[in-house]
Amino acid sequence: MAEKLLEIKNLQTHFKSDRGVVKAVDDVTITVNKGETVGVVGESGCGKSVTSLSVMRLLKDTPGKIVGGTIEFEGKDLAHLSEKEMRLIRGNDIAMIFQEPMTSLNPVYKIGRQIEEAVMLHLKYDKKQAREHAIKMLKLVGIPRAEEIVDEFPYQLSGGMRQRVMIAMAMACNPKLLIADEPTTALDVTIQAQILDLMRNLSKERGTSIMMITHDLGVVAEMCDRVVVMYAGKVVEEADVFTIFENPKHPYTEGLLNSVPKLGQKIKRLESIPGNVPTPGNMPQGCKFAPRCGKVMDICTKQDPELKMIDKDHTCRCWLYQESGVLEV
Amino acid sequence: METPLVEVKNLKKYFPKKKGLLGGNKSYVKAVDDVSFTIRKGETLGLVGESGCGKSTTGRMLMKLLDPTEGQILFEGQDITGLSDNQIRTIRKEFQMVFQDPYASLNPRMKVGEIIEEPLIVHGYPKEKRQERVLHLLEVVGLSAYHADRYPHEFSGGQRQRVGIARALAVNPKLIIADEPVSALDVSIQSQILNLLKDLQEEFELTYLFIAHDLSVVEHISDRVGVMYLGKIVELTDKETLYKEPLHPYTKALLSAVPIPNPRLKRERILLKGDIPSPSNPPSGCTFHTRCPFATEECSKKVPKLKEIAKGHFVSCHLY
Numbered sequence: 252m253a254e255k256l257l258e259i260k261n262l263q264t265h266f267k268s269d270r271g272v273v274k275a276v277d278d279v280t281i282t283v284n285k286g287e288t289v290g291v292v293g294e295s296g297c298g299k300s301v302t303s304l305s306v307m308r309l310l311k312d313t314p315g316k317i318v319g320g321t322i323e324f325e326g327k328d329l330a331h332l333s334e335k336e337m338r339l340i341r342g343n344d345i346a347m348i349f350q351e352p353m354t355s356l357n358p359v360y361k362i363g364r365q366i367e368e369a370v371m372l373h374l375k376y377d378k379k380q381a382r383e384h385a386i387k388m389l390k391l392v393g394i395p396r397a398e399e400i401v402d403e404f405p406y407q408l409s410g411g412m413r414q415r416v417m418i419a420m421a422m423a424c425n426p427k428l429l430i431a432d433e434p435t436t437a438l439d440v441t442i443q444a445q446i447l448d449l450m451r452n453l454s455k456e457r458g459t460s461i462m463m464i465t466h467d468l469g470v471v472a473e474m475c476d477r478v479v480v481m482y483a484g485k486v487v488e489e490a491d492v493f494t495i496f497e498n499p500k501h502p503y504t505e506g507l508l509n510s511v512p513k514l515g516q517k518i519k520r521l522e523s524i525p526g527n528v529p530t531p532g533n534m535p536q537g538c539k540f541a542p543r544c545g546k547v548m549d550i551c552t553k554q555d556p557e558l559k560m561i562d563k564d565h566t567c568r569c570w571l572y573q574e575s576g577v578l579e580v
Numbered sequence: 581m582e583t584p585l586v587e588v589k590n591l592k593k594y595f596p597k598k599k600g601l602l603g604g605n606k607s608y609v610k611a612v613d614d615v616s617f618t619i620r621k622g623e624t625l626g627l628v629g630e631s632g633c634g635k636s637t638t639g640r641m642l643m644k645l646l647d648p649t650e651g652q653i654l655f656e657g658q659d660i661t662g663l664s665d666n667q668i669r670t671i672r673k674e675f676q677m678v679f680q681d682p683y684a685s686l687n688p689r690m691k692v693g694e695i696i697e698e699p700l701i702v703h704g705y706p707k708e709k710r711q712e713r714v715l716h717l718l719e720v721v722g723l724s725a726y727h728a729d730r731y732p733h734e735f736s737g738g739q740r741q742r743v744g745i746a747r748a749l750a751v752n753p754k755l756i757i758a759d760e761p762v763s764a765l766d767v768s769i770q771s772q773i774l775n776l777l778k779d780l781q782e783e784f785e786l787t788y789l790f791i792a793h794d795l796s797v798v799e800h801i802s803d804r805v806g807v808m809y810l811g812k813i814v815e816l817t818d819k820e821t822l823y824k825e826p827l828h829p830y831t832k833a834l835l836s837a838v839p840i841p842n843p844r845l846k847r848e849r850i851l852l853k854g855d856i857p858s859p860s861n862p863p864s865g866c867t868f869h870t871r872c873p874f875a876t877e878e879c880s881k882k883v884p885k886l887k888e889i890a891k892g893h894f895v896s897c898h899l900y
Contacts, residue, residue: 441856444837
């Protein structure tokens with residue numbers, strides 16, 4: 252059986268605001284095995300980014316707090332580590348790539364210095380070794396003239412190049428897990444293809460596990476081994492990539508797949524999911540998807556279904572696949 | 581032959597860059613460089629390309645929000661490039677625009693009803709019928725009458741885009757220029773808006789110029805598609821041909837780069853080298869030759885012309 256690297260169990264991350272508590276992540280369970288790429292898909296506001304920030308423990312400067320659940324990584328519970336202990340892991344064992352390569356690089360530091368920082372801290376390299384390592388990493392991610400680029404500033408690079416720098420920085424300490432939050436959303440398609448190709452090769456060569464957060468189902472189909480679908484702060488379905496695309500069970504997954512236009516597919520009308528994603532202050536009772544669901548039943552609007560194993564390695568949160576009559580009064 | 585609704589001839593837009601210290605050395609960003617196409621009545625022409633290819637600038641020139649540096653735009657046979665601002669205002673009723681960002685393109689201090697009413701006022705729609713028209717428009721785009729008294733911030737992205745569409749429809753235009761109308765929206769909302777645009781086209785016999793970077797979306801909604809690269813149209817044909825027999829190496833690479841939501845599909849991917857060159861300093865000859873896998877010496881010297889290879893299939897490449 253595959254070895255577990257990261258196991259998020261019943262994670263709950265809530266944000267306090269003037270108008271009450273926003274349950275951005277409410278019961279999320281995700282497992283990432285060694286060497287595996289797991290896609291986390293969902294629309295804006297479904298909690299996929301907050302999940303990744305919770306794993307990285309980057310919520311310190313926000314009103315957000317992990318209020319429940321565990322994040323197990325190599326025997327340690329990241330949810331309950333001290334900031335000091337977390338620093339040894341962050342950037343070292345777990346690294347992250349963000350969506351906006353411009354805003355996540357420091358504009359006033361040279362590229363080289365930004366890569367060296369983590370290397371000197373975690374790998375205990377001296378300045379000279381760190382610089383050599385930085386150049387080596389830049390070459391690895393396919394940056395031409397690495398010896399010159401290392402002394403340039405982020406503004407001198409294009410979007411695709413910046414994202415390569417981000418990847419070089421993330422991979423510099425050879426992390427076991429790479430969290431990529433919409434890594435190609437800001438890029439053009441031909442550049443996206445280059446970056447995805449690079450990530451795929453790096454993870455294969457180095458055995459890095461990737462948690463890929465995205466809204467693009469095409470990217471998921473190409474990159475991922477397993478897929479987790481999220482809606483309104485909860486995991487609604489999880490299965491291997493083939494099952495998700497060929498035999499989706501949750502009506503939301505199905506609706507999502509049918510609403511994407513596909514190249515070369517001749518259809519007059521797209522199927523669409525009616526209504527809007529619920530806002531945090533206005534969460535429906537019962538199943539969060541019930542108001543938009545075509546297969547809604549009585550129980551759906553009253554009680555929230557649980558995430559149930561419906562097949563081998565296939566879980567789904569829907570009353571359609573759960574025994575009825577569990578309604579508690 | 582029927583006159584096309586829009587005919588664009590050798591359109592160019594050069595933006596002057598900052599002058600040198602002594603005012604000499606004037607250089608230009610060639611945002612749109614010699615683009616020609618026609619839009620027939622009732623069809624949807626898609627313009628697709630990566631950032632900086634000039635697709636939005638082309639749309640803005642058609643709207644007369646930007647004056648072209650050179651070239652002609654004929655609307656129903658009439659040249660609109662030389663018209664004064666006043667003359668344009670009367671004719672602009674015929675073409676309206678839907679913008680990308682539904683958050684930025686609606687005035688936050690106006691009620692939705694007022695936003696939709698504004699073009700009616702500008703174009704002299706009778707006062708007593710305006711309110712009725714606004715309510716009707718809200719219904720047409722799938723909103724309700726009570727939404728008229730609300731402010732844009734009370735709406736979600738998809739609903740705001742519906743308001744933008746209602747505003748564009750208000751004065752019964754013939755042409756709607758939609759610049760990335762769905763790229764800011766979530767997948768499940770995107771399909772609602774695409775379906776709405778299709779329904780409206782049928783109902784009001786609209787013609788669309790649909791500008792987007794997402795090939796699958798453009799392919800879905802358009803009848804014909806023009807592919808742009810660095811200010812030029814490199815290929816233009818109907819969507820079936822474009823998908824089945826793309827000719828230009830850039831179109832081929834672009835098509836193969838689009839991730840397709842089917843995990844079983846294993847494709848031969850054409851990976852382009854390098855980045856898109858800057859339009860302020862485009863490569864010589866064919867602007868694509870720096871990234872083209874088939875580039876020959878001729879390509880770096882001579883600019884290829886957009887030629888009709890087969891009926892209705894235009895390509896600009898030295899290979900053909």
